[in-house]
Amino acid sequence: MQLDVFTLVPHAFAWMTEQRPIATVLGSELDLRLYSFRDHTPLRSGQVDDEPYGGGAGMVLRVDVVAAALDQVYGDTPPRRVIALTPQGRSLTQDIVEELVEEPHIALLTSRFEGFDERIVRNLATDAISIGPYVLSNGDLPAMVLVDAIARRLPGALSEGSGEFESFSKELDGGLEYPHYTRPAEFRGWHVPDVLLSGDHARIERWRKEHVR
Numbered sequence: 001m002q003l004d005v006f007t008l009v010p011h012a013f014a015w016m017t018e019q020r021p022i023a024t025v026l027g028s029e030l031d032l033r034l035y036s037f038r039d040h041t042p043l044r045s046g047q048v049d050d051e052p053y054g055g056g057a058g059m060v061l062r063v064d065v066v067a068a069a070l071d072q073v074y075g076d077t078p079p080r081r082v083i084a085l086t087p088q089g090r091s092l093t094q095d096i097v098e099e100l101v102e103e104p105h106i107a108l109l110t111s112r113f114e115g116f117d118e119r120i121v122r123n124l125a126t127d128a129i130s131i132g133p134y135v136l137s138n139g140d141l142p143a144m145v146l147v148d149a150i151a152r153r154l155p156g157a158l159s160e161g162s163g164e165f166e167s168f169s170k171e172l173d174g175g176l177e178y179p180h181y182t183r184p185a186e187f188r189g190w191h192v193p194d195v196l197l198s199g200d201h202a203r204i205e206r207w208r209k210e211h212v213r
């Protein structure tokens with residue numbers, strides 16, 4: 001899959017590319033490309049935003065800047081999914097992640113300050129996604145959330161088995177995963193459930209099913 005992120009701070013994504021699972025799939029299942037709006041702006045001095053019509057605080061990402069970036073990168077063939085990260089978008093769920101994992105090519109648009117000129121969301125993007133009902137300072141963290149959520153679902157990203165019985169998965173009927181414990185078996189009087197120490201795999205499996213929340 002090719003994932004393209006349009007941002008004002010491409011360098012902010014560097015740490016992600018060094019961490020698993022993204023590092024594991026980079027260059028094979030995942031091609032992550034980072035584009036700076038400033039490198040593509042047709043305006044002078046790297047300008048990318050402007051004051052809002054009608055007045056008010058903050059700066060708004062300009063539609064001509066985003067259009068120029070998309071045109072320069074894709075010409076006439078943009079990806080089928082161009083996603084604007086915005087609090088006004090539909091709320092991200094695991095079902096949306098699973099849907100996006102099937103796409104061969106996705107572009108993510110991020111903004112800062114007051115946000116996007118609405119014409120970007122309506123005319124240049126195909127989707128708008130919010131990562132939750134709260135406001136962050138920029139779209140870079142939401143883009144990172146989406147990159148991570150998608151990357152870990154790509155083939156080979158996780159060690160075998162660890163991505164199957166997860167919260168929100170079909171295997172758990174969309175529920176939350178059962179609790180996990182590790183050594184020590186007792187700490188400050190807090191005990192690991194006996195069944196998990198029993199070595200009886202059938203009982204352990206039953207216990208886990210019962211504890212899906």
Ligand SMILES: C[S@@+](CC[C@H](N)C(=O)[O-])C[C@H]1O[C@@H](n2cnc3c(N)ncnc32)[C@H](O)[C@@H]1O
Pocket residue numbers: 085086087088109110111112113114115116129130131132133134135136137138139140142
């Ligand atoms: C400070 S926010 C703009 C908030 C906007 N003025 C509002 O009230 O809805 C700047 C940018 O951060 C990103 N952003 C902030 N919160 C987000 C969220 N919950 N989901 C997705 N993107 C978000 C978006 O790209 C947004 O344009």
